[in-house]
Amino acid sequence: MLAPNGFLQNFLGLVPALRPGTLALPAADAAVSYVDARDVAEVAAAVLATDGHEGAVHEVTGPESLTHHEIARQLGGALGRDVTCRAGTPEQARAALLGSGVPEWQADGLVELYGLYATGAASAVTDTVPRLLGRPARSLATFLTDHTALLPSGPDTAQENR
Structure with missing residues (x-):
């Protein structure tokens, strides 16, 4: 069984929510060892192609555990502008996600996930x-x-993306 942590790819979906320069999450101070889904796929292939994994649980993480403040700084660097992370309540995070166009089901799931991360x-x-x-x-x-x-x-x- 593979047990991956949160996927780095999820941040691509949050790019529209970064327009105001703020990553608003209810787990800003929490560190998470996000993993690239490509690494998870390669681990899955390796496990399927080799023996000795019967009954094993492979926890798949990235190479570092970063707070969401650190992630916001790196996202800002990639976007070419300042992005800060603001801790908020789950309700505020949900409202911000919905306001940026994230579907309701996804916003609810992300808020629940970030509660675990916190x-x-x-x-x-x-x-x-x-x-x-x-x-x-x-x-x-x-x-x-x-x-x-x-x-x-x-x-x-x-301004360009509004």
């Missing part, structure tokens, strides 16, 4: 990716570099 339950970093793939897990910085074409950039991004 407890610190997703902060551990495992060695699953390097142990099974022979290389480090992809970092947030690598992920953002790999997906630059999907990220609007520049200080006027907020």
